[in-house]
Amino acid sequence: MLLAILLAAARVETGEVYGDLEREIPRELVAMMDGIDAPLDAVGECLDRYPRLDVDAALAARTQRSMKLHRAIREIWARSEEDALRDPPPRRRRACTMANVTAALQEADVALQRAEQAFAEATVALRAGAWFGPLQLCRASVISAGVGRGEEDGDWQLSIALRPTAAAALADITRRREGDLLAFRVAGTVVSRPRIFGLIPHGRFYLSTGDAGPLGHGATLALGPC
Secondary structure: OOOOOEEOOOOOOOOOOOEEOOOEOOHHHHHHHHHHHHHHHHHHHHHHHOHHHOOHHHHHHHHHHHHHHHHHHHOOOEOOHHHHHOOOOOOOOOOOOHHHHHHHHHHHHHHHHHHHHHHHHHOHHHHOOEEEOOEEEOOOOEEEEEEEEOOOOOOEEEEEEEOHHHHHHHHHHHHHOOOOEOOEEEOOEEEEOOEOOOOOOOOEEEEEEOOHHHHHHHHHHHOOOO
């Protein structure tokens, strides 16, 4: 498995531990995403120069898959400072022939399949329970969880209060993710993608959506076993 799930150090009175994924994108997955972007960029450059190549639809389909995977990754993990600052890997220059463009698309297909499989293996734990980004919400990490209507907009809100160790973990996560979207997952389904506007310091936050059902299910999971 690409990514081992790390467990929080602190145990609470339940005797359980909550799941806590690594904070940063696994390096292997970063390299795989680079392997997708390079051939797609090369095809895009060739199309800009030679529109007659007529592979717009093929490029668009692969680009959409790549963007979907990029978004799913960013909604869980932060990019490490080292990865953010490093230069992209050198790109292999190819003549813009139809044969080379076809080969680049096939290269992207292989890289996409590998990266999608690696992502699926790295996120097995997220298919069950309630998760906010890389942090599991369950009775080992949550003090209270409740659903109600927001006073200002009337949307349904899930209010969460975390135990101290989980609150410290969330503070560390949100400190690095200002401006990012962080996924709230319930039984493997993303039900909300709130934008992080700054550090959440005391482990108290709320998640909103127009549908009370998924939030209610999330509250039940957040108060249930890990």
